Amino acid sequence: MSPMAISWIAFGCVFGGALIGMLFRRIVPEHHLGADSKDVIKVAMGLLATMSALVLALLISSAKTTHDTQSNEVTQMAADFIQLDRVLAHYGPEAKDARALLYATVARGLGQTQSKKAYHSGILDTQATTASANSFF
Numbered sequence: 001m002s003p004m005a006i007s008w009i010a011f012g013c014v015f016g017g018a019l020i021g022m023l024f025r026r027i028v029p030e031h032h033l034g035a036d037s038k039d040v041i042k043v044a045m046g047l048l049a050t051m052s053a054l055v056l057a058l059l060i061s062s063a064k065t066t067h068d069t070q071s072n073e074v075t076q077m078a079a080d081f082i083q084l085d086r087v088l089a090h091y092g093p094e095a096k097d098a099r100a101l102l103y104a105t106v107a108r109g110l111g112q113t114q115s116k117k118a119y120h121s122g123i124l125d126t127q128a129t130t131a132s133a134n135s136f137f
Contacts, residue, residue, distance in 0.1 A: 081106055 025033070085102060088095040 081102070085099060088099045088102065
């Protein structure tokens with residue numbers, strides 16, 4: 001369902017609730033519309049707002065944790081790649097082919113994560129990436 005459709009549904013529910021509330025105001029006896037009843041409604045709305053804020057905060061925290069985990073995985077992989085490249089560079093020109101194969105393997109893996117528009121480690125477990133990594137080793 002599109003975000004626009006969801007927003008229209010939410011608008012319809014809120015607007016319909018307001019109309020029903022105006023209708024019920026005429027039906028409800030006058031002694032139920034006193035100050036005590038209004039205070040109870042205020043407390044209930046405050047509780048609802050607090051719970052909504054708590055759920056939203058937990059949602060944001062979960063999204064941040066997921067982003068940080070993925071970012072740390074990518075950073076660690078990049079650091080491992082750089083370290084392996086430096087080790088191969090110490091071997092001199094004899095490791096030129098291995099370094100080129102390492103670059104090709106990393107480029108293939110990055111290309112797969114870019115084409116999916118989202119990163120998770122399962123993306124890199126394809127046959128092409130595994131074959132490229134095995135040929136490198």
